[in-house]
Amino acid sequence: MLDPITQELAKDKPPVDGETGENGTAADEDSDDWEDQDDGFVDVKASAGLHHRNIDNRLASVQNRLPFSFHPNFRPLTISDLDSCEVLENGAFENPAHRCTREKFEYRLTACPEICFGVFCTILPEDFERFQIDTFPTSHAVETRRENGGRSVLVAHIVATKSDEAVVTDAAMGYPRDFRARTPGTSLLGHDDTGRTVCIHSLAVHPRLQSCGLGKCIVKSYLQHVQSSGFADRCALICQDYLVSYYEKLGFSHMGPSSAGFGGGGWNDMVLDFDRFHMHMPEIKI
Template identity: 50%
Template sequence: MAPLPDNAALRALKGGHVNDASDDAAIDDTDDVVDDEFADLARTLSAKRREGKEKGRENRIQEIVPFPFAPNIRPLGISDLKSVIALENAAFPDPNHRATPEKFEYRLTMCPELSLGIFCTVVPSLAKGFDIETFATAHTVETDRADQAKSVLLAHIVATASNSKTVQDSDMAIPSDWRTSRTKDVHKGHVEGGNTICLHSLAVSPKLQGCGLGKLAMKSFMQQMKGLGTERVALICQDYLVSYYERFGFKHAGKSKAEFGGGGWHDMVFDLPTSLATSGPAQSSK
């Protein structure tokens, strides 16, 4: 296969012209042809770059872990609760910035479709002493599988829905009687049908941070939320993470009024295209 042209070659193609004596006597459609070829090549190069970045991320992770890395992305469920808690505790050294076990239990019970986990199948004999915080709480892939492989959580996102445009303290709270009450407290916690998704936790195993798992989780989560037809995704973060979330397309909406964990948060909002938003989602803020 011939090598793909570089950026200089693309520019040359875009600006090139066929020198032909018949040019003056005929309708010149050269520009249209060149534009089409340029667009096709640009798309091909863009796809190659994306593929290269994906492989680069996987290669970085594979250099760290002794077992094959093949990520499996899926919504979380209540059966993942122990792994979610273990990962949260490992990813957030400050206990004040973590969601409590009860909050995770509430969120994974009330709205598991607003969560996401990146898992990897790990065979214990191949782990070779590589200690992952969630290995002990991971479930076996198949109960009778000879190699006792486990599906291990490496990164997660957990969220709820709200009618507020930014994350409020009430969005991070949970009703005290949520396990027994038949009526829903619309002033605390998850609001079914809310048009704002409040992203409460983005956590990545500390041993795999900096390898692109956070980006993979966020990209997958945003696609998942677009499919639900929500209007926006909102979160709060400390000032040093504002630029991090801006790279994902979030807009800085100023200082947050939320006082969770001692305050000092900033509001970040990602407005989804109007054409994708409907009446609301189908049936590190915390």
């Protein structure tokens, strides 16, 4: 799957670059004030297999854009989120060549949904009238019999696969075209369930919530989850030159030019090894 985590970081501008291969990563350029704040801002709780994160006032800039209370829910994506992921991706990436295709989303959300996460928030129908967001129509009811009609709406996602390579490769970014009929684990393309490298292919934040810290929040929350879960030794991604320093600030090391040939090449390998990862994170409460 050709899709590096590349995101447009120019404030108040729509993202123009996306993931490696067929998707990209569009998040936001966070404020300098946010950059200086303590990294221990996320309280993580696991309940019924889902990870809920109550984000404190360090994301007040997100709340300032919304006409309703922002109570984000950070949980694994499922195949039922396919439509919302596609809509979010299409809105986040201006260049169609940098978007993950629907079929690739279907493959990843089927092969490894446990390492693909989304940030959701509850929006009522009357709130939608005041804050139009195109992932609302594809969302699902918070509760089937909830009288107020609240829906769980996707506002950001991280989509990944696992690999046995130390960096993101074209094979990791690919996927078997016959995956619906193929026995899992029988292809050299795409997700390798025994791999110890999590390859981040898409980081997308809805355009209406970019440039307010949500991108960094989901990345740090995701890294914490992967590290604490123990199913990987590292996270890897590829990015363009102008994003190298951005990911270095998040703990990634620049490993040099990437051999990935998507889009004509020119990518950089970025790797975060958890044995050298010392970002301050709060204890996970189970």
